Amino acid sequence: MQHEGINMAVSDHTNGGLASRAGGLPPEEIIFGRSPAMTSIRQKVQKVLATDVPILIQGENGTGKGLLAQYIHFHSAMSSGAFVKVNCAAIPGALLESELFGYQKGSFTDAHTSKPGYVEMAHRGTLFLDEIADLDLSLQAKVLQLLQDGHFSRIGDKQERQAETRIICATNRDLQTEIEAGRFRRDLFYRINVISINLPGLRERREDIALLANYFLEHLNKRFERDMPTFSEENIESLSSREWRGNIRELENVVARYAILGSLDTLEPEAPRRSSAAPFRVALDGTIPLKRIAKQAIREMEGNLILNALRENKWNRRKAALALNISYRALIYKIREAGLSPKNSRKAPQAKVPRDKAEGLE
Template sequence: MEKLLIIDDNVDIRQQLKWGLCEDYSVLLAGDVNEGLGLFKKNRPKVVILDLGLPPHEDTSIEGFRGLGELLELDPYVKVIMLTGNSERENALKAMQMGAYDFFPKPPILNELKVIISRAFHLTNLEDQNRSLQRAVEQKAGDSGGMIGQCPEMLSIFSTIRKVAPSDVSIFITGENGTGKELVAQAIHDSSLRKKHPFIPINCGAIPENLLESELFGHEKGSFTGAHSTVQGKVEYAQKGTLFLDEIGELPVNLQVKLLRFLQEGVIQRVGGRHDIPIDTRTVCATNVDIARAIKEGKFREDLYYRISVISINLPPLRDRGDDILILANYFLRMFNEEYHKRVRRFSAASVNFLKNYDWPGNVRELRNRVQRSIIMSESTALEPSDLGCTTEQSELTDNIQPAIRLKEARDNVERQMIGAAIDQQNGSIVKAAEVLGVSRPTLYDLMKKHNMAPLSTYPEKTL
């Protein structure tokens, strides 16, 4: 049985609720905030019913707010339902802003309260499931070189990485900006037999053409003006390890020839040098340009392409990764939240919408940066689209209708499920089901009609 904590100073209300709820829940009772917090720490209930006006300040909401704050501090996911007097509507709304799950007027009407409690438990259980899924994905990321992903394309990439890592085949990684090409290269290195040796990345697009050859292959002393000493190139540094040639499409044609020779013969010559230096490395290349087109246009040598692309890995853009967007977003949220000691717990419904519908031209890097920035700036527990740098135009595109639909969908789903379950439990008796659900019979009929629920004839009415 789920545990339910009730904190109220009114003995009658405590007893009434206990009698009404003890069949469904294991009910814990407390008369003030401190007693309640003690019971909470010991029993960790997922749902708490909390009176707003509690001793020693029965006439104000101070103690209720304090209790709510401390409960959420102890467990950010606890669902707190506030019990409020008639005159406390404003404070009830304030409690909602602080993170209360719902509020309910006094004196509590048991059947209605029951529905709210059962929804709260339903929601915490869903959230628990989501969190353990998220944890499972993040744990698995340990095996994929820290890469997060669950969509079929990413799973197949992880499996390719595992298969090819131990051999020395050359790997060609393609994908838009920020899709994780370097991360894949690093993951291949880390799960290879070369992992104890260096992983040397070099960005062929970032180094001026006249320096690139020396950067790659090194140079001998005196080989050109300013070459005061002999210098090893990146290729030599990658001895026994992995050489990662990023933006390989930018490599000038004359260097393509030299690279091809190195790949075929396993030797290099430094600039100005005369003897061959044997090099034992594995090469991984990456590009975000269309290499087939570069070949057609004569900008990239076809023979080199075949040599470097024994195995190709194509990283899908973030916008095509489905729920991975949210998984990654939550992963970064947790990570930066810890790093900056913030109290951001989640993305608001509107943010979730934005995350799902935005185009992500900068892919995972952009997502990471946006979440990082918004956590640094955020003052509240939930990130809104504006925190994520979503412009009004973008938010008009994504959150106008959809959050409303989502909330409504969620409500409808719960309603449908509860009605279905109640009717089943009562062997099809609408009267009894209505009683259990705390609604009148005509209301239940209306709800069933609204949800297009099974025609009544399939539920033989036993008692009318």
């Protein structure tokens, strides 16, 4: 069984292998951009590609830690093996141990067969331990041993096994604080931190915003079969002046809204920080939930249309329903769902849709 916290990609030699997998990533010029901060990261990364030393990637949410881990794998000496991503925050401790190290038949009630763990699957490849700060202390000891000499055992197995794998760890927490609080082993920190890469927030690399925004727009235009023109200087100026607490993921979401809604409204200087930082919930593996964004965008457009019809008909709901060519009942339902009323009709309609309801729509 594959748990949602684990993702695996095995290079496929029959199909162009490395090239086809690495081809799924944005081009190098986009990944690293032109800013001084990213240029020096690019140089560091180039130096580690030929080695198999552990790498620690730190950075705020949405700065591209997961993407960089993939880039390193697919361009490294380990690229013929698998890239195995394990989200340490998404899997409860006991399950994580058996998923990581595997188990022998009979070692616990449900162990009807023996099973290799993800460490074994990442043999000669890359094991990406995402959200490493969430690894509990007992597992930290096992990962430490793996890092020290490559040794590990499946649960319930006396045999010691060896894996040659590059370990990349990522976190958005400050590991020094975690160490001081007794939640993270100092010796493990030194082991995972042979090479450390600190990804800058988007606000520290504003020179790259135009490049990234236009790249996302081109990509999303294709994906949604849209033809939105590249951003004007004004748009870029507006984008460049934002705070971008959600970093590249937030930029990607803003551009997606623009590509879908076809309106520049979403590019206006941001409103309260809380709502703009993470306008959409992001999946555990860090992917951008485009389906959900599309649904939300449609709901938003629908809300605006309804609002216009209501205003034009002076809030006479029967007339508005006629104008919209929907039943009176359907209109009442939609008005309630969008939280529209003459008093609050100046607010964005989607703000009233409860989040759980919005998510259930997928």
